[in-house]
Amino acid sequence: MGPPGAGKGTQAKVVAEHFAIPAISTGDIFRANVAGRTELGVKAQEYMDAGEYVPDEITNAMVRDRIGQPDAGSGFLLDGYPRTLAQVDELDGMLAGHDVRLDAVVSLAADQDELVARLLQRAQIEGRADDTEDVIRRRQEVYDEQTAPLLEVYSDRGLLVEVDGMGEVDAVTQRIFAELEQSRTP
Numbered sequence: 001m002g003p004p005g006a007g008k009g010t011q012a013k014v015v016a017e018h019f020a021i022p023a024i025s026t027g028d029i030f031r032a033n034v035a036g037r038t039e040l041g042v043k044a045q046e047y048m049d050a051g052e053y054v055p056d057e058i059t060n061a062m063v064r065d066r067i068g069q070p071d072a073g074s075g076f077l078l079d080g081y082p083r084t085l086a087q088v089d090e091l092d093g094m095l096a097g098h099d100v101r102l103d104a105v106v107s108l109a110a111d112q113d114e115l116v117a118r119l120l121q122r123a124q125i126e127g128r129a130d131d132t133e134d135v136i137r138r139r140q141e142v143y144d145e146q147t148a149p150l151l152e153v154y155s156d157r158g159l160l161v162e163v164d165g166m167g168e169v170d171a172v173t174q175r176i177f178a179e180l181e182q183s184r185t186p
């Protein structure tokens, strides 16, 4: 977890590779569907372009399908899911159905203003003209309103691992591994 631009996707790929499990990124799946102009992509795009969350029913059904696939059978890392309290409930149900549990929830903490600067720079480099400051700020607001409350939920469950997400990619990765190692139950 972490606010938009905190580097979730980048770190998720490294951590998943280390544990030889798939990184399941809801954002990536949505973007692939938008690019492929699938029915799901058409439904998701307007929300994504506005910086809003795709409705829970659509997102939950997609994740349910994905974690039921064979490559997720020996573990997986979720990148960008759950993002709402309703998604937490739904995920709890899915995990119970597969008789698996979460080992840890990693939260990348980052300074919001610095993130806006980072995202604007990325938009320029990648030619994502739709990534305007307004949309970026809206994504942050949505994160604060709908996703930040999940930190307390997972903290109460003793699963939350908080990591400073600022600085070099490699340095953040090392922090994540160090914290995960420490949080491991004996």
Ligand code: AMP
Pocket: 004, 026, 027, 028, 030, 047, 048, 049, 051, 052, 053, 054, 055, 059, 079, 080, 081, 082, 083, 084, 087, 139
């Ligand atoms: P991300 O790359 O993770 O920032 O996701 C990009 C966009 O996809 C988000 O701004 C949302 O519009 C949508 N999205 C990704 N994950 C979720 C989710 N768990 N719930 C709702 N919308 C999501």
